[in-house]
Amino acid sequence: MDIKYAFQIIRKKKKVNGIMKNKTMRYCYWRFGPIIIRLPKFFFMKIEYLFRNIKQKYRRPLVKNFKLKKVFILGWRSGTTLLIRCLTEKSNLKLWGRSAASREPGIRRDIRIYYPHIPIYKLPESNTFNISKCPDFDLIIDLLIEKYNNPKFTILERDVESCVKSFINSNMHIPTFNQIKKNSNLMKDLGNPNNPVDFSYKFCNLMREKRKKFLKNYDKKYILRVDFYEFMGNFDSTMIKICNFVGIKPALEVYRKLRKIKLISTRSNITKYIEM
Numbered sequence: 588m589d590i591k592y593a594f595q596i597i598r599k600k601k602k603v604n605g606i607m608k609n610k611t612m613r614y615c616y617w618r619f620g621p622i623i624i625r626l627p628k629f630f631f632m633k634i635e636y637l638f639r640n641i642k643q644k645y646r647r648p649l650v651k652n653f654k655l656k657k658v659f660i661l662g663w664r665s666g667t668t669l670l671i672r673c674l675t676e677k678s679n680l681k682l683w684g685r686s687a688a689s690r691e692p693g694i695r696r697d698i699r700i701y702y703p704h705i706p707i708y709k710l711p712e713s714n715t716f717n718i719s720k721c722p723d724f725d726l727i728i729d730l731l732i733e734k735y736n737n738p739k740f741t742i743l744e745r746d747v748e749s750c751v752k753s754f755i756n757s758n759m760h761i762p763t764f765n766q767i768k769k770n771s772n773l774m775k776d777l778g779n780p781n782n783p784v785d786f787s788y789k790f791c792n793l794m795r796e797k798r799k800k801f802l803k804n805y806d807k808k809y810i811l812r813v814d815f816y817e818f819m820g821n822f823d824s825t826m827i828k829i830c831n832f833v834g835i836k837p838a839l840e841v842y843r844k845l846r847k848i849k850l851i852s853t854r855s856n857i858t859k860y861i862e863m
Contacts, residue, residue, distance in 0.1 A: 655834045656809070657713065657735045660720035661728075661798060662743030663791060664753040665815045669849045670743065671720040673826060676845060677838040683711055683719035698723045699766055702773045710734050718833070725794035728801040737809055740802065741829060745815035747795075751787045760787045822846055 660667050675682055683694075697709045698721075705727050713735055724731065731738055754760050764783040767773055767790070777793055780786035802810060811832045818825045823839055830837040 655717055657716070657738040658718040658741060658833050659724055659731060659738055660718070660741045660743070661724055662745070662815075663722045663725075663794060664750040664757075665743040665745035666818055667720045667722070667743055669846060670741070670818075670829070671718070672845050672849075673842045674718060674830070674833060674835065677841050678835045680717040680833075680835065681715070683716035694727075695721050695723045698726055699770055699773065702726060702770055703776075705730055707734055723794070725798045728798060732801065732805070737806065739809045739811070739832065740805075741811045741813065741832065742798070743813050743815055743818060747788065747791050749815075750791050751784075754787050754791075755784065760784065763790075 660671055671682075674680060694705075694709060698705060701709070703726075707730065710730065728740075760783040764780075764786045767777075767786070774780075777786065777789045780789050811829065813825060813829065822842070826839065826842050827837050
């Protein structure tokens with residue numbers, strides 16, 4: 588539904604209490620097909636808001652892309668943010684979640700609140716997204732497999748020591764620990780860590796155990812494992828392999844620019860492994 592409009596300001600003189608005063612009227616010309624309607628700006632803004640909500644609610648999905656299997660990117664402090672930006676930059680893949688800036692779904696908050704019994708209605712419907720990335724997906728792999736029909740998993744793997752060091756350097760270990768310690772079930776599975784550093788190691792190991800448990804008997808053709816240092820070192824060849832797995836056409840020039848920006852902005856110590 589295409590709505591075109593223009594604003595017009597009309598100044599008229601009006602007699603108020605016997606005194607002639609200038610009155611400014613703001614009108615909007617609203618074109619709906621061959622029909623042109625003139626409305627005061629206040630009423631026009633109300634109608635525009637209504638139509639915007641209707642258009643958002645009933646917008647047509649990207650049908651050809653929704654034929655692809657859902658792809659979940661797993662990994663913790665292992666380049667998943669760079670990967671999701673590359674895959675969605677020059678493709679029509681739709682992200683799970685409203686925030687395009689963070690590229691993170693809001694389910695992370697729900698995972699940490701409701702774990703281990705996440706309500707299935709908290710997960711979005713299958714026709715609303717193609718791909719998603721979240722550090723806590725490892726905790727609900729069983730629910731993702733149950734909700735979506737044989738989804739694909741791209742796993743970026745990195746050694747525990749480097750993951751934890753990167754997590755601590757990002758200064759996220761303290762607020763994450765303070766948030767998760769409110770969930771007694773999750774803290775119990777973590778072994779009740781008593782400080783943020785101990786929590787970081789146990790949190791990383793718990794997610795790896797969950798991933799290993801639920802993907803042990805999963806169809807291997809729906810799993811792609813990528814080593815972090817191979818991903819950063821042999822970037823082009825690894826991205827081609829990932830794009831083929833996801834089902835999109837690679838755009839290597841765009842990927843290289845995003846990788847360069849990421850290396851400049853990162854505060855971790857991975858640059859010593861990179862050959863620029």
